Amino acid sequence: MNWRAIVAIFTYEMKRFFRTLFQSLISPVISTVLYFIVFGAAIGGRISEIEGVSYGAFIVPGLIMLSILTQSISNASFGIYFPRFSGTIYEYLSAPISAFEMVLGFVGAAAAKSILIGLVILATSAFFVPVTVAHPFWAALFLLLTALTFSLFGFIIGLWADGFEKLQIIPLLIITPLTFLGGSFYSISVLPEFWQKVSLFNPVVYLISGFRWSFYEVADVSLAVSLGMTALFLVICLAIVSWIFRTGYRLKS
Amino acid sequence: MNPIIQIKSLSKSYKSGLHALKDINLEIMRGEIFALLGPNGAGKTTLISTICGIVNKTSGAVLVDGHDNVTDFRATRKMIGLVPQELHLSIFESVWDTVTFSRKLFGRGDSPQHVEKILKQLSLWDKKDDKIMTLSGGMKRRVLIAKALAHEPQILFLDEPTAGVDVELRKDMWNVVRELRSTGVTIILTTHYIEEAEEMADRVGVINKGQMILVEDKNALMKKMGQKKLTLVLDKPLAAVPKKLSKFNLSLSKDGNELSYAFDAREGRPDISGLLKEIDTAKISYSDLHTEQNSLEDIFMGLVKQ
Ligand SMILES: Nc1ncnc2c1ncn2[C@@H]1O[C@H](COP(=O)(O)OP(=O)(O)OP(=O)(O)O)[C@@H](O)[C@H]1O
Numbered sequence: 001m002n003w004r005a006i007v008a009i010f011t012y013e014m015k016r017f018f019r020t021l022f023q024s025l026i027s028p029v030i031s032t033v034l035y036f037i038v039f040g041a042a043i044g045g046r047i048s049e050i051e052g053v054s055y056g057a058f059i060v061p062g063l064i065m066l067s068i069l070t071q072s073i074s075n076a077s078f079g080i081y082f083p084r085f086s087g088t089i090y091e092y093l094s095a096p097i098s099a100f101e102m103v104l105g106f107v108g109a110a111a112a113k114s115i116l117i118g119l120v121i122l123a124t125s126a127f128f129v130p131v132t133v134a135h136p137f138w139a140a141l142f143l144l145l146t147a148l149t150f151s152l153f154g155f156i157i158g159l160w161a162d163g164f165e166k167l168q169i170i171p172l173l174i175i176t177p178l179t180f181l182g183g184s185f186y187s188i189s190v191l192p193e194f195w196q197k198v199s200l201f202n203p204v205v206y207l208i209s210g211f212r213w214s215f216y217e218v219a220d221v222s223l224a225v226s227l228g229m230t231a232l233f234l235v236i237c238l239a240i241v242s243w244i245f246r247t248g249y250r251l252k253s
Numbered sequence: 254m255n256p257i258i259q260i261k262s263l264s265k266s267y268k269s270g271l272h273a274l275k276d277i278n279l280e281i282m283r284g285e286i287f288a289l290l291g292p293n294g295a296g297k298t299t300l301i302s303t304i305c306g307i308v309n310k311t312s313g314a315v316l317v318d319g320h321d322n323v324t325d326f327r328a329t330r331k332m333i334g335l336v337p338q339e340l341h342l343s344i345f346e347s348v349w350d351t352v353t354f355s356r357k358l359f360g361r362g363d364s365p366q367h368v369e370k371i372l373k374q375l376s377l378w379d380k381k382d383d384k385i386m387t388l389s390g391g392m393k394r395r396v397l398i399a400k401a402l403a404h405e406p407q408i409l410f411l412d413e414p415t416a417g418v419d420v421e422l423r424k425d426m427w428n429v430v431r432e433l434r435s436t437g438v439t440i441i442l443t444t445h446y447i448e449e450a451e452e453m454a455d456r457v458g459v460i461n462k463g464q465m466i467l468v469e470d471k472n473a474l475m476k477k478m479g480q481k482k483l484t485l486v487l488d489k490p491l492a493a494v495p496k497k498l499s500k501f502n503l504s505l506s507k508d509g510n511e512l513s514y515a516f517d518a519r520e521g522r523p524d525i526s527g528l529l530k531e532i533d534t535a536k537i538s539y540s541d542l543h544t545e546q547n548s549l550e551d552i553f554m555g556l557v558k559q
């Protein structure tokens with residue numbers, strides 16, 4: 001293992017994040033506050049509790065997951081797309097690093113950034129609502145697995161994209177709807193039965209359900225199913241990435 | 254001398270169907286400077302990129318110091334430094350940071366002394382804290398060279414290092430290259446400037462349309478270049494070279510209007526005055542005379558045109 005290279009890539013990517021630390025953190029903080037004002041005050045007035053949890057507190061895990069998903073994808077896709085776009089990718093390709101090491105550096109950094117943002121949102125939320133984390137270990141595990149999975153997914157998008165528009169299109173067309181329909185702001189049990197069934201095809205449901213369970217011990221699906229599905233998505237993304245590197249798809253001609 | 258790079262029947266077809274490298278066989282010797290010449294689109298960059306791992310080969314093999322460049326890529330890439338043709342740099346980084354980054358990417362431990370040494374060697378020391386976007390094109394090219402040298406490679410590829418670089422800087426770069434060679438580094442450079450190959454290289458390879466059409470010792474090439482030609486423009490056309498003049502190496506143009514004398518300027522004094530005397534006595538009158546020298550450029554153009 002070329003650990004020095006992994007650390008160098010990781011540090012380089014994190015440096016970009018810390019260089020713009022204020023911008024990186026201020027926007028998730030502001031949107032969290034807005035969610036609390038809009039959802040908490042407007043909807044929370046009508047729905048006071050879901051399964052014994054106050055509405056404001058109920059949406060916190062969903063809010064964090066929402067940010068983790070979008071941040072992981074955008075960080076990772078931009079992280080690998082930019083060197084491809086600017087041509088500096090030549091150096092990574094000619095260096096004595098394996099595909100796995102490269103992924104570890106880029107995806108590790110993207111996941112670390114989004115986890116940091118997730119934690120900042122958690123801290124911000126604690127100012128507004130009483131947040132309790134019943135199972136910190138499980139919460140951390142879901143956070144980590146989700147951040148890794150979606151950073152890998154972002155990495156794939158960053159390799160696939162051949163223009164800046166394409167970087168935006170998948171998050172916009174697929175991820176945002178899936179997160180909003182994935183129970184970030186409600187329990188899927190409030191939906192009509194048909195839509196509950198449909199929701200089970202939405203991978204985000206499992207992530208949010210598991211994550212929320214580790215906070216309040218309320219869940220839409222069982223913990224084991226959540227964990228299994230989350231791990232499955234991780235494996236699928238890993239398989240795609242390893243295929244990409246084996247074939248050199250979009251990296252080498 | 255034993256080869257440090259062995260290229261065996263290397264071929265590359267791009268997805269577009271373009272056959273960019275056709276059955277290339279080439280050995281690069283340890284410690285030499287090898288100049289790769291060829292017109293635009295000949296396949297120079299493709300050849301370099303394939304050796305360095307940026308482009309996938311279609312068939313054949315590349316061995317670097319005996320290691321296969323695909324199956325044993327860690328060993329081969331550690332040995333190689335690459336200066337790409339285009340100015341691909343992270344413009345928001347400082348010179349120092351980007352050179353240090355390259356060193357780590359190649360698995361080397363920190364060595365501020367080494368980075369300092371190469372920055373000084375390339376006259377970049379006073380720019381070390383400057384952001385790359387504030388540098389001129391020539392300076393950026395030096396940064397690329399510094400990055401390629403950061404991990405102390407034994408082989409250096411320079412893909413058109415002097416494109417868009419002024420004379421002063423070009424001389425500087427040649428000096429850096431010579432210095433590297435004196436420390437045992439093998440250097441492969443591509444260039445469009447023939448005089449650069451003349452000045453720098455131990456051997457020259459010419460590539461055209463994906464084929465290596467010539468690999469030769471520079472001195473052997475220079476010998477061919479030593480050929481000079483004296484041409485007389487005659488007043489009256491001749492049917493044949495007069496017998497009396499047969500001891501000279503003469504040739505007549507098709508229309509009989511020009512008489513040429515080919516000689517090697519390096520091998521002793523050519524007997525020009527003797528020739529002119531004989532021509533006088535043969536009562537051949539001429540209105541003009543001029544000499545031409547065969548240059549590497551001529552040889553090169555001749556090869557590439559075929
Ligand atoms: N990624 C690619 N996909 C398809 N064709 C390519 C690709 N890269 C290069 N080519 C083609 O391969 C041929 C060789 O290109 P290459 O860049 O190796 O030439 P070169 O000798 O370096 O030229 P130059 O002197 O202009 O730098 C050209 O016809 C070029 O158009």
Ligand SMILES: [Mg+2]
Nearest residue numbers: 297298299338
């Ligand atoms: Mg080229």
